Amino acid sequence: METKKAGLSKDRQKKIIDMVSGYWKMLALAALCMVVVAGANGAMALLVKPVMDDIFIAKNKEMLLLIPGLAILVFFLKGAGTYGSEYLMNYIGEKIIRYFRDGLYEKITDLPIAFIHKEKTGALMSRITNDVNIVKGMVSTAVINLFRDFFSVIAFLCVIFYRDWKLALGAFIVLPLAFYPILIFGRRVRRFSTGSQETMADLNAFLHETFTGAKIIKIFSLGNFEKKRFKEKTGELFRLEMKKVVAKALSSPVMEFLGGLGIAFIIWFGGMRVINGTSTPGIFFSFLTAVMMLYDPVKKLSKLNNTIQEGVAAASRIFDVLEEETVIREKEDAVVLDEPVCDVAFEDVRFSYAPDEDPALDNINFTVAPGEVLALVGMSGGGKTSLVNLVPRLYDVTGGRVTIAGHDVRDLTIDSLRAHISIVTQEPILFNETVRENIRYGKMDATDREIEDAARAAFAHDFIQRFPHGYDTVIGELGSRLSGGEKQRLCIARALIKNAPVLILDEATSALDSQAEKVVQKALENLMKGRTSFVIAHRLSTIDYASRIILLKNGAIAEQGTHDELMAQKGAYYELQSMQAAKGSSGAETIPSSSPAAVARA
Ligand SMILES: Nc1ncnc2c1ncn2[C@@H]1O[C@H](COP(=O)(O)OP(=O)(O)O)[C@@H](O)[C@H]1O
Ligand SMILES: [Mg+2]
Incomplete structure (x- = not known):
């Protein structure tokens, strides 16, 4: 287990140290506060002697006033020092959390879509939420403990040796016995907590998956199956947690008992010295107090390794993401694309999702001119979908090239390339913002007027107006009341407002009923005028206006031509047509989504 944990490479260590040392002034001040705390701790143990010898035994009245005053001062200093060090160290810790969170989010946002698909969403989320916290724990808690407890240990040792060095030497032969088990138990606890953390992350991913897939689980009656799987996971967690509890719960009593042996020795040896007059009761109790107070910082220091180990593991996971290679990178001398119209060409394009996989696309050659509509x-x-994803560089080709306005897409700046492409994806994706903001995603500086015009063009205006707060309705408020067709029309409005030279519609109207589709189709046809358009259609009846049709089969172009040409060929396209004609034009939704009935369904 220990060896499995990746330590931090020199490079990564340096990054963390650089980050922390950026706050050196605060660190120095925090260290000063910690020295004050440690000093106050030592002073408390020291004060026991005058209390005992001067107040109780000698009954000195002056001391009766002086010592409580000193005690107040010591406690005040300890409090102030503790506050100061906690505040400063947590300030630095929180700063680091934020730095990592922002960095992770930026990185994950910029990483190619393939990375996000590959990782579980829950796991990525846990990087930004949990792991970052663990690293903070390492930086603030560990540093606080390291310095404050280390200084305290020094202070107590000084008191112990100052009070009675002979007794001290005797005790230090016996005491280490008590400290050895700390190491053993610490190691066990650590091993089980790594296991339970991994199980916890797994549990999170599972929850995310089953809650988002709640509908499927109900429909396929998977409830009992999922419950059973969940129970297995909580069972495993229970087992690991209980092992951790046993290790933890045993460690204190065992340590205390062994510590008790040490104390017994001190009482025997120290008591003997008081009886034969070489020591005083004050010295003895001051000594004993310091020894007992030593226990807490030593215990904390022993746990430090644990915190650091956890932190290192979390930091490795964070760095793994931060250092993930961005495969889709911009060239140093990338050109800024700025063309009102663009043709798009595929030249000998080959593409596979993974190096060892069969190509998803092979030998793709075609050109689409401005004003042309290519139907796939x-x-x-x-x-x-794989084919059109190559145009905005959601993926990069494996072989050949894709050009836009004569430039290889890989030679352009990613921002300028994507600014020229508007896309309606197969899954209608909306964000949990207002309807207005969702449409505005297409053009961040759009006016409300432009947004409404786009919504009208996408035939979304009417149903938006029936929402509780119209354009200001937050998508989440609508819940599942928003039908697939409505979502698609909002996505279309978002694409329309972008007004880009290249338009990609990936089954953009598949969730609309035939009637609504015809209307939206008109709007889209208007929109396509003068642009370079890719239309992926699931109903062939909706693409008869296309200038050219490409039929893809197993990633290769099987047939290519106009509707009439392909029909005349009597090949695969012809078959597909006759198949759909036989089925009749099946609407994806039986209720027109713009009708009041659609709204009433909520
Ligand atoms: N993210 C992905 N990772 C790996 N394979 C994928 C991915 N997306 C699609 N594929 C595979 O690529 C092939 C083409 O898929 P796709 O482009 O989505 O087809 P279409 O849009 O025509 O239905 C399929 O075999 C599919 O399984
Ligand atoms: Mg598809």
């Missing part, structure tokens, strides 16, 4: 058809899994 074929059975699902044919590679249509």
